[in-house]
Amino acid sequence: MKAVCWEGKKNVRVEEVPDPKILNTQDVILRVTSTAICGSDLHLYNGFVPGMERGDVVGHEFMGEVMEVGPAVRNLKTGDRVVVPFPIACGECAMCRRDLFSVCENSNPNGWMAEKLWGHSPAGIFGYSHLLGGFAGGQAEYVRVPFADVGPIKVPDGMPDEQALFLSDIFPTGYMGADMCNIKPGDVIAVWGAGPVGLFAMASAYLLGAERVIAIDRFPYRLQMARERARVWETINYEETSVLERLNELTGGRGPDACIDAVGMEAHGPTAMYAYDRAKQALMLETDRPIALREAVQACRNGGTVSVIGVYGGFIDKFPMGSLMNRSLTIRTGQCHVQRYMRPLLERIQRGEIDPSFVITHRMRLEDAPTGYDMFLHKRDNCEKVVLTT
Amino acid sequence: MTTATHRTDPGGTSQGLFEDPERVARGLGWFSIGLGLAELGAPRSLARMIGVNDDDDNRNTLFALGLREIASGVAVLARPRSALPMWNRVGGDMMDLALLGRALRADSSERNRVAAATAAVIGVTVLDALTAQKLRAGTGDGAEEKPRGGIHVTRAITLTRPREEVYWFWHDFENLPRFMEHLESVRVLGPNRSHWKARAPAGTTVEWDAEITDDQPNELIAWRSLPGADVSNMGSVRFLDAPGGGTEVRVELRYDPPGGKLAAAIAKLFGEEPSLQLSSDLRRFKQVMELGEVVRSDATVTHGPHPARPPELDEIPDAPRAIEQEALEGAIR
Numbered sequence: 001m002k003a004v005c006w007e008g009k010k011n012v013r014v015e016e017v018p019d020p021k022i023l024n025t026q027d028v029i030l031r032v033t034s035t036a037i038c039g040s041d042l043h044l045y046n047g048f049v050p051g052m053e054r055g056d057v058v059g060h061e062f063m064g065e066v067m068e069v070g071p072a073v074r075n076l077k078t079g080d081r082v083v084v085p086f087p088i089a090c091g092e093c094a095m096c097r098r099d100l101f102s103v104c105e106n107s108n109p110n111g112w113m114a115e116k117l118w119g120h121s122p123a124g125i126f127g128y129s130h131l132l133g134g135f136a137g138g139q140a141e142y143v144r145v146p147f148a149d150v151g152p153i154k155v156p157d158g159m160p161d162e163q164a165l166f167l168s169d170i171f172p173t174g175y176m177g178a179d180m181c182n183i184k185p186g187d188v189i190a191v192w193g194a195g196p197v198g199l200f201a202m203a204s205a206y207l208l209g210a211e212r213v214i215a216i217d218r219f220p221y222r223l224q225m226a227r228e229r230a231r232v233w234e235t236i237n238y239e240e241t242s243v244l245e246r247l248n249e250l251t252g253g254r255g256p257d258a259c260i261d262a263v264g265m266e267a268h269g270p271t272a273m274y275a276y277d278r279a280k281q282a283l284m285l286e287t288d289r290p291i292a293l294r295e296a297v298q299a300c301r302n303g304g305t306v307s308v309i310g311v312y313g314g315f316i317d318k319f320p321m322g323s324l325m326n327r328s329l330t331i332r333t334g335q336c337h338v339q340r341y342m343r344p345l346l347e348r349i350q351r352g353e354i355d356p357s358f359v360i361t362h363r364m365r366l367e368d369a370p371t372g373y374d375m376f377l378h379k380r381d382n383c384e385k386v387v388l389t390t
Numbered sequence: 391m392t393t394a395t396h397r398t399d400p401g402g403t404s405q406g407l408f409e410d411p412e413r414v415a416r417g418l419g420w421f422s423i424g425l426g427l428a429e430l431g432a433p434r435s436l437a438r439m440i441g442v443n444d445d446d447d448n449r450n451t452l453f454a455l456g457l458r459e460i461a462s463g464v465a466v467l468a469r470p471r472s473a474l475p476m477w478n479r480v481g482g483d484m485m486d487l488a489l490l491g492r493a494l495r496a497d498s499s500e501r502n503r504v505a506a507a508t509a510a511v512i513g514v515t516v517l518d519a520l521t522a523q524k525l526r527a528g529t530g531d532g533a534e535e536k537p538r539g540g541i542h543v544t545r546a547i548t549l550t551r552p553r554e555e556v557y558w559f560w561h562d563f564e565n566l567p568r569f570m571e572h573l574e575s576v577r578v579l580g581p582n583r584s585h586w587k588a589r590a591p592a593g594t595t596v597e598w599d600a601e602i603t604d605d606q607p608n609e610l611i612a613w614r615s616l617p618g619a620d621v622s623n624m625g626s627v628r629f630l631d632a633p634g635g636g637t638e639v640r641v642e643l644r645y646d647p648p649g650g651k652l653a654a655a656i657a658k659l660f661g662e663e664p665s666l667q668l669s670s671d672l673r674r675f676k677q678v679m680e681l682g683e684v685v686r687s688d689a690t691v692t693h694g695p696h697p698a699r700p701p702e703l704d705e706i707p708d709a710p711r712a713i714e715q716e717a718l719e720g721a722i723r
Contacts, residue, residue: 003699020700023686055697057688072682092680094550094636106677109690112670124687127698134689134698144700146685 003140051131059139085338174200264310287314422463429456441503
């Protein structure tokens, strides 16, 4: 089959690889119909995720049709059309029983690697390094999906791929970002990053009852998407305006009730701090550039919540712990527990409360994935979200 | 999970500071290098500190002593378990004491300072000599490669299954190879006897008979190898109710690494760390107990490194049979 393979920094190729096989009794094999390039795939692409090997099949946002069913699968059969959550979760361990699927205790066979870096291991993730399991990803013609009764959900007849696909990651991830803010009526929410996850965080904040949402980015077309498609109240271009000053102006000096970091470890910034972090990262003195995160902490109102859904891999520097502690802030974070949110969000789509396809700007064939990666990375042609079909 | 790895002291006679003479030797090695660097870098200040004239002669002497100090430090660190470099240090100490004795008699010296420096060197000399002696008693002179004790590993894991079930699964030793990667097979020979076969480094296998030495239903199983084992070993597993439900499993293993300590060190270079091995074994044990099978990914199903892409059928060790067998077991469960 054809699959998108990571071949080193800024190098993905579509290659011919063996077809997936049933390796565990609860596996299914899918024929992938749609898959997408995620912002976190760019962290792999840029070489910031440890534990990648040449030839790894990538991709963790995908959906498709069941082709083959393992002997212990009960809820799915050949021909079912499903969308698959990006974290792999067993459904039986203590964490899964607490609905903390992205920290499943059983789904990372390479748990020892993650333990060395992070103390304990989270769940395995499709196509996202050997550190997170060494599972082949879904940017391919076919993919093996473990724990088929726990993760994938059936897509209702008549719902197009483009509406269901983002249930695999970015819609629930953005939604969890807003959910962790514990939004109350009247709340003002600021979101750093108007990429696809940021847009879903903004839209979700409104779904959860926020009164005003403010979007922060540096690309005018992304801020425009935030205004037009996520209906945000105000936008800030951090290359033109001081974010902290502007947020104070917009919130009567108090700061947003909650701040969402939808940027993560490769943040940019106009300030000297950016040069500082770039240099430290280049010298391997820190692994992640927490520019958006620092700003989110400083901006948040007293007693407010900082919700981190942007991906971090290792260690950060100059974290404003004093601000967090002295001002009673709450920090909440995590890879999305997608399995928890898929069904309720599918229902919201069915009720017409949101149409997730609003983030899509580019549609390509799987074979064109390398162009898609390059375009998404360099924000060419106002690229926001690339969907690949087989 | 929690972990601990110790190397036991086979002599068992040493105590206090000299429980671990190797560590003391390392400390002294670094001390040597530090002192040497000071003598090379700031000979004049050092001369003033120990109360001798900071003239050119003394400076050159200190410079030479610094070189010697660094060389002996490096020698100790290179062979921290050998007594020879430590005796070498004692010789150096005697030379220092002789020079200080001469300084004590010289008119240009500050006697109080020289006396203090002499006292310090005498202290170090005693420590060096004692360490050298201990090293000789402990391991034989310069015999680093001989095993000086077994490997001792403990690890714990928590499962959602009830204690009885976990106990009975482990109690059938023939189940152990399902999750212990290095075990090829265990055959139960009688109520307390079993025969074990394990993969050892460099493609060899080792075998032994074992007997159960303690068996408390739902609480504890302990076993040890019988005389004549290729690798003498013992182990125990404890089952406790986990706070909040489920079972806490605590495993303790002791064994003499096959091929001795050198082989163990080489194995470690290739990632075969005993505590890591046990930890991964227990991860698989949890998977087998909670899910009925070991979780596989495209990269981990094959032997040896493999990219995260679907393996060829012949890369999967007896795949179809394994799946069928596990499916059958799952159905029975």
